[in-house]
Amino acid sequence: MHLPTQTDIAIIGAGPHALTLATHLLQKRSQMQEKIVVLDPNGFWMHQWQRLFSMLEISHLRSPAIHQPDPNPYALRQFAKHRLDELFSPHDLPGAKLFQDFCQTLVYRWQLQQQVHRALVQRITPIMQDRPCLSIALAGGKSLVAQRVVLAMGGGMLNFPAWVNKVSTPYPKHRLCHSHEVDLRQLRLRGERILIVGGGLTSGHLAVGAIARGAEVQLLSRRRLLEKWFDADPNWLNSSDCQEFVAERDWEVRWEMIQQARNGGSMTPDMMAHLRQLQQTGKLTLHQRCQVVKAEWLGDRWQVRCQDGAVLECDRIWLATGTKLDVTQNPLLADVLEEFPTGIVNGLPILDDHLRWQGCNLFLMGGLAALQIGPTAHNLAGARLASDRIVAALTRSSLVKC
Numbered sequence: 001m002h003l004p005t006q007t008d009i010a011i012i013g014a015g016p017h018a019l020t021l022a023t024h025l026l027q028k029r030s031q032m033q034e035k036i037v038v039l040d041p042n043g044f045w046m047h048q049w050q051r052l053f054s055m056l057e058i059s060h061l062r063s064p065a066i067h068q069p070d071p072n073p074y075a076l077r078q079f080a081k082h083r084l085d086e087l088f089s090p091h092d093l094p095g096a097k098l099f100q101d102f103c104q105t106l107v108y109r110w111q112l113q114q115q116v117h118r119a120l121v122q123r124i125t126p127i128m129q130d131r132p133c134l135s136i137a138l139a140g141g142k143s144l145v146a147q148r149v150v151l152a153m154g155g156g157m158l159n160f161p162a163w164v165n166k167v168s169t170p171y172p173k174h175r176l177c178h179s180h181e182v183d184l185r186q187l188r189l190r191g192e193r194i195l196i197v198g199g200g201l202t203s204g205h206l207a208v209g210a211i212a213r214g215a216e217v218q219l220l221s222r223r224r225l226l227e228k229w230f231d232a233d234p235n236w237l238n239s240s241d242c243q244e245f246v247a248e249r250d251w252e253v254r255w256e257m258i259q260q261a262r263n264g265g266s267m268t269p270d271m272m273a274h275l276r277q278l279q280q281t282g283k284l285t286l287h288q289r290c291q292v293v294k295a296e297w298l299g300d301r302w303q304v305r306c307q308d309g310a311v312l313e314c315d316r317i318w319l320a321t322g323t324k325l326d327v328t329q330n331p332l333l334a335d336v337l338e339e340f341p342t343g344i345v346n347g348l349p350i351l352d353d354h355l356r357w358q359g360c361n362l363f364l365m366g367g368l369a370a371l372q373i374g375p376t377a378h379n380l381a382g383a384r385l386a387s388d389r390i391v392a393a394l395t396r397s398s399l400v401k402c
């Protein structure tokens with residue numbers, strides 16, 4: 001479809017957060033459908049999510065079926081009525097294909113397939129037309145003007161440990177990768193030794209996938225592997241911790257509360273059981289409470305030195321070290337930051353109750369909204385909470401079109 005030069009609402013990103021927002025918005029105001037433009041370099045919904053699940057061969061979600069993009073929390077459960085074998089115990093965790101199929105039905109039901117335009121956003125600039133608007137510059141030189149913009153761009157920048165930049169010997173690119181760059185489906189690893197850095201569920205998926213392809217894996221984590229079902233308890237926002245969080249007006253303290261609630265990466269109990277089995281076969285070695293200080297490419301293999309003096313050798317290093325959110329490092333937001341400087345706590349902006357950037361009609365979803373939404377902000381549970389707040393502002397008649 002032809003990209004308009006003006007729109008009322010532009011949503012940047014076409015992942016589960018954007019889809020949650022769109023369905024919540026249309027449920028409240030179905031006539032707003034024509035006012036939405038969605039921009040994503042992939043050109044269709046859920047591509048990035050689907051890609052990561054396929055690349056890591058993830059069989060099912062970590063969060064229960066109740067957390068999904070439809071406004072009706074039971075919609076996925078109903079959709080799964082004849083596919084109950086795709087709900088994994090003990091928490092009704094949806095299978096990856098079930099979840100993807102369900103999301104596609106939402107795209108069709110809410111007639112959202114035409115809304116997505118293949119476009120990579122490079123910059124958002126506040127401008128004045130009849131009233132304040134935002135100009136969105138796209139790769140390739142095009143641009144459009146939106147009255148309101150919602151940023152639903154997902155995880156942020158890939159996080160690389162400091163020692164990676166200090167590798168002084170040139171090495172083949174595929175020998176040191178971030179987990180987002182590893183496509184298990186493409187790999188044959190028979191006889192290879194792989195070092196996986198990180199203690200979250202992604203490192204578990206990578207270890208299982210690599211061993212299934214004939215590799216031997218060393219999994220190195222900064223602290224003892226932590227076992228819990230959810231990375232942030234989806235019920236957190238119904239708990240007394242939440243009341244404390246909402247009552248807390250010191251943003252730094254809120255940030256600390258988020259860190260404590262998430263408590264870094266963790267493994268699910270079933271992944272942990274799987275890893276223990278692999279450990280017994282000798283295919284997996286766990287190095288816990290261990291940190292890399294230096295890595296050197298010796299021409300045909302890595303030599304890795306750890307803080308405790310251990311020296312490890314391997315053929316590939318995979319970094320399951322997550323992503324980093326920091327608005328000050330995002331070039332897309334540079335003009336907004338300059339025009340409307342706002343408080344920032346460890347990379348997270350202080351937003352208003354509707355998740356709006358102070359001074360302009362830019363709304364943020366996902367991890368960037370964590371100071372308002374709490375520790376589930378980047379998860380599916382957080383997408384619903386964020387949508388409720390943003391939709392309340394977007395449907396307010398006091399906001400007139402530019």
Ligand SMILES: Cc1cc2nc3c(=O)[nH]c(=O)nc-3n(C[C@H](O)[C@H](O)[C@H](O)COP(=O)(O)OP(=O)(O)OC[C@H]3O[C@@H](n4cnc5c(N)ncnc54)[C@H](O)[C@@H]3O)c2cc1C
Nearest residue numbers: 013014015016017040048061062063120121153154379380
């Ligand atoms: C492997 C994995 C499994 C996960 N499993 C779960 C789970 O089971 N349950 C749960 O609650 N959470 C889970 N999460 C956490 C979280 O829910 C997901 O990361 C989820 O994808 C976040 O949705 P999103 O829409 O914010 O981001 P994404 O799915 O990353 O979508 C963002 C979209 O923005 C687009 N985009 C990025 N930059 C630009 C730009 N400049 N211009 C235009 N578009 C852009 C991207 O192409 C992408 O399509 C998981 C995360 C990962 C990595």
